[in-house]
Amino acid sequence: MKIEEMHYSIIIKELDKAFDVFEKLYGRLNEGSDFDLYEKHMIEAVVNFNKDNGTNYDPADTLDHVLALNEDDEDEDMQYMNEALENWNNLQAELKAENEK
Numbered sequence: 001m002k003i004e005e006m007h008y009s010i011i012i013k014e015l016d017k018a019f020d021v022f023e024k025l026y027g028r029l030n031e032g033s034d035f036d037l038y039e040k041h042m043i044e045a046v047v048n049f050n051k052d053n054g055t056n057y058d059p060a061d062t063l064d065h066v067l068a069l070n071e072d073d074e075d076e077d078m079q080y081m082n083e084a085l086e087n088w089n090n091l092q093a094e095l096k097a098e099n100e101k
Contacts, residue, residue: 003057003065011049011057011066019081020046024048029081035088043084 003011018041025031029038046059067082 003062007049007053007055007057010053010064011062013045014045014049015042015063015066018042029084031084033084035084039085039088 019029022038022041026033026037042063043059046057046062049055050057050059063085067086
């Protein structure tokens with residue numbers, strides 16, 4: 001999936017806003033945070049972006065794409081947020097694999 005360049009910075013701003021809302025509602029993101037709820041906030045930001053801009057970016061793919069592109073250009077909070085979401089996704093994949101055995 002390719003995010004148009006003109007949309008990339010807007011999506012980043014929307015994700016930053018969603019991150020700020022999450023922290024205001026549930027506290028600073030840390031190991032004890034509800035990452036399902038966190039992911040819901042991030043996906044909702046992409047869904048709202050799609051509605052506002054007439055686009056149809058897949059929310060999960062968009063998050064993955066933005067995380068991959070942002071790895072070299074992120075502040076400390078964004079880096080922590082990205083690492084936490086990646087760890088959460090890895091844990092979910094491991095649990096799913098164990099349950100399928």
